[in-house]
Every structure is written in structure tokens, then in C-alpha cells.
Amino acid sequence: MREQIQIAVQDIxxxxxxxxxxxxxxxxxxxxxxxxxxxxxxxxxxxxxxRPVAVWMDITAEEFQSIYEGEGDNAPATPLERIYPxxxxxxxxxxxxxxxxxxEIKALFANDDFALGAMLDSLASxxxxxxxxxxxxxxxxxxxxxxxPNSNGLxxxxxxYCGWHISAQKALFRRLRPEGIxxxxxxxxxxxxxxxxxxxxxxxRPEIHRFRPDYPFCSECCTKSCVDRxxxxxxxxxxxxxxx
Amino acid sequence: xxxxxxxxxxxxxxxxxxxxxxxxxxxQQNMTPKDILDNGLIAGMNIVGEKFRSHEFFLPDxxxxxxxxxxxxxxxxxxxxxxxxxxxxxxxxxxxxGDLHDIGKNLVGVMLRGAGFDVIDLGNDVPPAKFIETARNxxxxxxxxxxxxxxxMPAMKEVVALLKSEGLTDQIHTIVGGAPVSQEYAREIGAxxxxxxxxxxxxxxxxxxx
Numbered sequence: 001m002r003e004q005i006q007i008a009v010q011d012i013x014x015x016x017x018x019x020x021x022x023x024x025x026x027x028x029x030x031x032x033x034x035x036x037x038x039x040x041x042x043x044x045x046x047x048x049x050x051r052p053v054a055v056w057m058d059i060t061a062e063e064f065q066s067i068y069e070g071e072g073d074n075a076p077a078t079p080l081e082r083i084y085p086x087x088x089x090x091x092x093x094x095x096x097x098x099x100x101x102x103x104e105i106k107a108l109f110a111n112d113d114f115a116l117g118a119m120l121d122s123l124a125s126x127x128x129x130x131x132x133x134x135x136x137x138x139x140x141x142x143x144x145x146x147x148x149p150n151s152n153g154l155x156x157x158x159x160x161y162c163g164w165h166i167s168a169q170k171a172l173f174r175r176l177r178p179e180g181i182x183x184x185x186x187x188x189x190x191x192x193x194x195x196x197x198x199x200x201x202x203x204x205r206p207e208i209h210r211f212r213p214d215y216p217f218c219s220e221c222c223t224k225s226c227v228d229r230x231x232x233x234x235x236x237x238x239x240x241x242x243x244x
Numbered sequence: 245x246x247x248x249x250x251x252x253x254x255x256x257x258x259x260x261x262x263x264x265x266x267x268x269x270x271x272q273q274n275m276t277p278k279d280i281l282d283n284g285l286i287a288g289m290n291i292v293g294e295k296f297r298s299h300e301f302f303l304p305d306x307x308x309x310x311x312x313x314x315x316x317x318x319x320x321x322x323x324x325x326x327x328x329x330x331x332x333x334x335x336x337x338x339x340x341x342g343d344l345h346d347i348g349k350n351l352v353g354v355m356l357r358g359a360g361f362d363v364i365d366l367g368n369d370v371p372p373a374k375f376i377e378t379a380r381n382x383x384x385x386x387x388x389x390x391x392x393x394x395x396x397m398p399a400m401k402e403v404v405a406l407l408k409s410e411g412l413t414d415q416i417h418t419i420v421g422g423a424p425v426s427q428e429y430a431r432e433i434g435a436x437x438x439x440x441x442x443x444x445x446x447x448x449x450x451x452x453x454x
Contacts (some may be wrong), residue, residue, distance in 0.1 A: 023303045026299070029302070114350075115258075115307035116309055118307055118347065166395050167395070186342065188393065189341060189395060190344055
């Protein structure tokens with residue numbers, strides 16, 4: 001199955017905390033009224049400009065293996081090479097906020113409105129990430145009526161992270177064809193518009209996603225988001241699906 | 245409080261209209277543009293930089309101050325040109341070939357201009373030769389390169405190697421930065437310096453200029 005979905009902007013509006021974290025605020029520092037005002041203005045721009053759209057498709061384990069191998073540049077050992085053979089369902093996805101948001105960030109900088117431009121950039125980065133959650137929810141709702149995935153353990157992985165080389169984007173794009181929703185891939189494997197995401201959702205038992213973050217590339221990782229993601233995935237407890 | 249101190253204070257608060265008005269007043273009082281720049285605008289931005297380093301200020305504060313700095317600069321720019329006041333130095337910046345991420349590079353540009361440097365921003369996806377050609381033609385002493393991806397980082401190495409092959413490393417320094425870039429990587433490719441954020445880049449470039 002392959003499906004294109006429109007995502008409501010209201011469903012990907014970020015909380016202030018992760019946005020201010022991207023702006024360099026430590027967790028214990030509360031932004032002042034002026035910074036919160038800029039956040040609010042950036043939120044207004046995002047609401048007016050973002051046109052979030054996504055595409056996803058089921059693929060087979062064999063198809064994913066070829067996408068995972070990509071151009072043959074993956075790290076010698078990766079968590080994903082141990083996880084994916086245990087997965088039951090493989091779903092490629094891509095989503096974008098679309099070009100007007102990126103154009104606005106450029107325009108704000110060109111007009112010396114640096115603070116608002118930088119805030120919109122951070123806001124859009126977090127919103128782009130949130131699109132992944134909305135795709136998961138949509139997939140779980142859709143798949144629940146079909147011979148369904150093991151929804152207890154669904155997790156997203158993307159080329160460019162955790163030893164999965166970014167050049168795998170090429171194979172992913174060949175199969176998924178997200179050009180239809182306005183995402184193109186540059187020679188450097190970067191997606192355009194910049195505020196886009198892509199990857200694979202792997203469904204299976206929750207425990208297949210657990211790994212110890214002690215691979216050589218883990219020491220260079222700035223986010224360590226895998227630790228939180230693994231923690232959230234409690235055995236036997238399905239991820240929360242929004243009802244709205 | 246002196247007029248120049250007022251300019252510095254209003255700039256720190258990010259009040260662009262006030263900074264522009266005070267700068268005009270300073271010009272009317274026959275203060276030299278260099279005095280206004282050094283002891284009003286740049287002095288204010290230096291305090292903003294210190295407050296940023298001590299976590300008293302955060303990115304929005306710095307960027308609002310930079311906008312106020314630009315407002316003041318716009319008032320004195322014609323006079324600076326007329327008086328042939330030299331800038332702190334010329335810097336060529338850009339995001340390396342293949343990379344479209346420019347937010348970090350833009351912040352470096354904003355901060356450098358705020359510190360009184362003359363910045364030539366080549367944008368993103370800049371070919372290695374373009375950095376060198378621009379720096380050589382403009383007489384820039386520093387090339388600043390940014391990359392957000394491990395796949396585009398090698399372009400930094402190409403620029404440094406190209407500078408070396410053209411015998412320009414004594415005249416043009418290089419500074420690198422971006423999420424995957426580290427001090428070790430800068431050393432490995434032979435870059436003159438590494439910076440971890442926009443404010444730090446200003447300090448490093450100031451040191452390279454000297």
C-alpha cells in the first residue's frame with residue numbers, strides 16, 4: 001500500500017521547550033517575555049506558511065535490505081542491521097513542511113530580522129520532526145483494520161543517523177518517489193525543501209528496538225535521542241495514538 | 245551618561261530605532277564615525293558577546309542587538325566610506341559544496357558584521373575554488389566554512405588543500421564549524437581554526453586577523 005496524506009499544521013505545532021533548546025537555552029532557563037513574543041510570532045508564520053504533506057508505503061524485508069545497504073557506505077556495525085531482520089513490517093516514509101517556510105526564513109534574514117528568522121528555523125525543525133509522529137499515528141490507524149503490524153513496537157529510523165549512511169537516501173527515494181509531494185534529493189543526499197524528513201518505520205516486538213548506544217559513532221552523536229526513544233517503548237504497551 | 249554609552253546601552257537592549265536616532269544625534273554633534281562605531285556600536289556588541297558567553301543573554305537577545313547594530317551602522321556607513329575608515333578585516337563565509345544548511349553560517353555573518361568585520365557571504369553550496377577566488381580578489385584574510393553533514397565536510401578539506409597548493413596559507417586563514425565538525429577535524433584537515441558557535445567564531449577570527 002502507498003498513501004499520500006495531508007497533515008494539519010495544528011497537529012505539528014511544537015511546544016516552546018524543544019524550540020528554545022535548539023536556540024541554546026539550557027533546560028533550567030525560562031525564556032523572557034520578549035523571546036516568548038518572538039516564538040509566538042514565529043508560530044504565526046508557521047501556521048500561515050506550512051503545508052505539511054507526507055507519503056508512506058509498505059515494502060518487503062528484501063526491498064528494505066537493499067535500501068539499507070544503499071551505496072555500501074554504512075558503518076561496519078550498526079544497530080539497524082541487528083534490528084531490521086527481526087521486524088515484521090517495513091514502511092518507508094517522507095514528509096515536508098514545503099518550500100514557503102524555508103523561503104520565509106531566508107527572507108527574514110535578508111531583511112535583518114535575524115531573531116525571528118532563527119526562531120522560525122528552530123520551530124520548523126521541531127515541527128518537521130513532529131510530522132514523523134503524525135505519520136506513525138496515521139499508519140497505525142490505517143493498518144489496524146488490515147492484517148496489522150505489531151503496533152507495540154513501531155520506531156522510525158532515518159539515513160544519516162546511527163551508522164546508516166545518508167547515501168541510502170538515494171535507494172529510498174528510488175523506491176518511495178517522494179517527488180510527488182515536492183521533495184527532491186540533491187547530489188549530496190540532502191532533501192529539498194530542507195525542512196523535510198524521510199526514513200523507515202519498523203514494526204515488531206518492542207524489544208527488537210533496544211540497543212546499547214556504545215557504537216563508535218555514538219560518541220559523536222549530539223542528540224542521544226535513541227535513549228529516550230527506547231525508554232518510551234515499554235514492553236507490551238502500544239504507543240499512544242491521538243484521537244483527534 | 246555620554247551619548248556613546250547610551251548607544252551601547254540601547255544596542256544591548258536590541259532597540260533599533262533608539263540606536264538609529266542616537267547615532268544620528270552623535271553625527272549631528274560632529275562625533276567621528278569611527279568613534280561612534282568603536283565606542284558606541286562595537287562596544288555595545290562586545291558587551292552583548294560577553295553576556296552571551298556568560299548565559300546572561302541568549303540567541304534572540306544577541307540577534308535583536310545585531311539588528312540594532314545594523315540600524316546604527318546604516319546611519320554611519322556613508323561617513324565611514326567617505327572617511328575611508330577601515331573595517332576590522334574582510335572575511336569570506338559560506339556553506340560548503342553540497343550543503344544547503346545556512347542558518348549557522350548566517351548567524352556567524354550577523355555576529356561578524358556586528359563586530360565590525362566586512363563580510364562577503366557566498367551563500368550555500370559553495371564550490372571550493374569559489375571561496376579562494378573570492379578571498380583572493382577581495383583581499384580577505386579569512387575564509388569561514390560551515391557544514392551540517394558528514395558527507396559535505398570533505399569539501400572543507402578541499403578548500404584547505406587548494407589554498408596550500410596555491411601557496412596562500414600564509415595570507416588567507418581558514419576557520420571551520422558546523423554540527424559534525426570538531427577541533428580534531430579542523431586540525432586533521434589543516435584548518436587554521438575551529439569554532440563551536442557564532443560568538444566563538446568572532447573571537448577566533450579576531451585572533452586570526454592579529
